[in-house]
Amino acid sequence: MRKHEVVVVGAGLAGQRAALAAIEAGREVAIVTKLHPLRSHSGAAQGGINAAVGADDSVDTHIYDTVKGSDYLGDQDAIEFFCKSAGPTVIEMEHFGTIFSRGADGSLARRAFGGAGFPRTIYAADRTGLALLQGLWERLGSERFTMYEEWELAKLVVRDGRVQGLIALDRRRGEFEGIAARSIVVATGPSGRVYGRTTNAHSCAGDGVSVAYEAGAFLKDMEFVQFHPTALLESSILITEGARGEGGILKNAAGERFMSKYAPHALELASRDVVSRSIVTEVREGRGFSGPYGGYVHLELMHLGKEKVESRLQEICDYSRLFAGIDPVTQPIPVYPAQHYMMGGVGTDIHGATNIAGLFAAGEAACVSVHGANRLGGNSLLDTLVFGKEAGIAAAEFAAKASTPELTAADVTEATAPYRAWSSRTDGEDPSALRKEMQQTMDRYAGIYRTESDLAEGLKRIRAVKKRFERVRVVDQSKVFNLNLTDAIETGEMIELAEVILVGAYARTESRGAHFRVDYPKRDDARWMKHTLAQMGPEGPTLSYSPVAFTRWEAKERVY
């Protein structure tokens, strides 16, 4: 059996940062990843990373903006730690080799982002994620750890109250293999493909989150799903908030700059939940444009001039030209909100520890929580690096003291029995049809505006899909890169997450941040100032709640 001290699952920014920290703490490390590290979704991040650097900004304002942005659901002790770590983290990344955009005086260039009281988003044109990923990958040095590339985590083995190892599918050979580990960091990134309309890459299937949930980990605040206001119509490719940060404006079909009604001060740079709801309201009330791909509004950059648009927003120009056939230098971009980010994830403390000994989580797969009910743009890249490092250090410390884990061939055989059953069926359900049905259900019933009856209907439908999944069939019998099998694995995992999102959203009878209940339109601090914790039970998720940590900021009404 393969054995390692620390195994990090995921090689995006969070996973790589965790691995680097564990290596620097003197531990022997392996990385398991289903994608090449530089193909991780972190590389798609466009807009930038937040840090109060410069004498004109303050860490306290960053903390306050994050607390307010979270609609007071973020844990303030964690947020203080997070924002204080921001400056050193960005400087460290620049020392690792990330090439950031510069101002005329050579200092780090900063742009305005939604919900921020100061322009503190540091960027590398509109390719910030890729620039960070590249710098970190070079620093990590591929000779310092064992790499399991194209390996997909399928199960975690937990016994005697601690994690013993994992089981993964080596996609190249089509074999399930066990890896024993003293400690494991789950850094598997986003779960956006639970929805159909999403800015997330196809690989963002939340499988790590779901595997941790099945192993007994608590999932925290899963009902809080962020919809990004500006995704390109039809493809849902992201148009970065940086486009509005650079001065882009939103207009309805009557040519009105409608954000002045909803956020008179911050306008297009109100927080994402506010701008997304405003766009949907405009369209629903008949003031949007309509076309074969549904309603939409316009994002205008034309007034910024060719030079600025083409230099600061290079990718946005490419995407608009390529995927929508329009040129943002001379034409408005058709946009509509799409799922973008999960505030929830595997519940952890500031050091990435979960409720299972030896199991840690970081990045978008985790929920510390610093984003609470709504994440600010630019805070997620920061989250991956700050808490990736913390999780790596804590996993290394755990591994240094832990006894030898026990994982046997029998564990692998037992855990993978369901997959063999899928492949031996002669008839059954097609996983891609079930995936599509799940995505359409989530788009329709668990979107931006939610009601009790919609959520109940959504849950009924998802449970029906889950029932049908018991009879899933993998038709393709080939060993090498069997995408039918990986599709089935990921679909099964996502259905579990969809159920958790719906159950949490149904229970939370208030509106807070990205969770908007039409039937309970106000925030209800007396009853709901608490985190949702979901644990897997025999009949689906069971919910409990935990308190929110307050330090210096009292909950106030949130206006932009």
Ligand SMILES: Cc1cc2nc3c(=O)[nH]c(=O)nc-3n(C[C@H](O)[C@H](O)[C@H](O)COP(=O)(O)OP(=O)(O)OC[C@H]3O[C@@H](n4cnc5c(N)ncnc54)[C@H](O)[C@@H]3O)c2cc1C
């Ligand atoms: C289009 C887009 C633009 C964004 N722009 C910004 C921005 O400008 N600023 C900002 O702050 N945030 C932004 N975000 C959010 C931010 O980029 C992500 O939250 C963050 O990069 C996630 O990093 P991660 O390391 O947690 O996950 P990822 O970078 O997605 O890495 C996940 C890793 O896990 C691996 N993996 C997944 N499942 C498995 C499995 N079952 N087995 C093995 N390996 C697995 C993958 O191979 C991958 O290496 C953006 C997100 C999107 C989608």
